[in-house]
């Protein structure tokens with residue numbers, strides 16, 4: 007399952023992405039972290055988790071992309087570019103979603119509720135999606151927008167706070 011998800015991620019990247027796009031490093035590590043969590047407890051898993059955490063800090067620092075294994079992210083994730091991309095570990099993101107540099111998916115207040123994002127959602131550069139918002143399928147979030155309320159499927163939303171400009175596209 008985890009390998010299949012990563013194959014779907016790769017389909018959204020050019021050939022030989024490891025040489026061309028730093029974001030694939032973060033995605034590969036995220037998928038591997040999910041795989042380790044799915045394994046039976048034991049010494050081998052413990053050792054792998056220690057290595058995972060070391061790799062996580064390294065990749066997070068090198069790429070500026072923080073994709074913790076606690077987040078649930080569907081297959082076909084595409085991250086354009088890198089830097090300042092933070093996903094809270096309780097967030098849920100559907101399949102075939104696109105993130106870009108500067109995107110935050112997180113809470114509004116410490117330990118507050120977190121976004122649930124549908125499938126085929128395109129998130130523009132530096133957009134911030136905060137709190138327990140529900141984003142439908144096939145949504146576009148404009149660059150630099152701050153999403154603080156639900157966005158229905160098919161809509162495009164822009165601005166601070168983000169407002170729907172097209173109900174369907």
Ligand SMILES: CC(C)(COP(=O)(O)OP(=O)(O)OC[C@H]1O[C@@H](n2cnc3c(N)ncnc32)[C@H](O)[C@@H]1OP(=O)(O)O)[C@@H](O)C(=O)NCCC(=O)NCCS
Pocket residue numbers: 086087106107129130131146147148149150151162163164165171172
């Ligand atoms: C929102 C977006 C998807 C365009 O959607 P669209 O349906 O084609 O919208 P339009 O371009 O027709 O613009 C509609 C209105 O929204 C405004 N608008 C578009 N993007 C906006 C944004 N990010 N923030 C605020 N307003 C925006 C336009 O100025 C226009 O306003 P007007 O009707 O008063 O003239 C696009 O502008 C965007 O932000 N894409 C993100 C891509 C990105 O991050 N690129 C960086 C590459 S690294």
Ligand SMILES: CC(=O)OC[C@H](N)C(=O)O
Pocket residue numbers: 086106
């Ligand atoms: C910076 C830029 O324009 O990147 C283009 C890229 N195709 C994207 O969608 O993010």
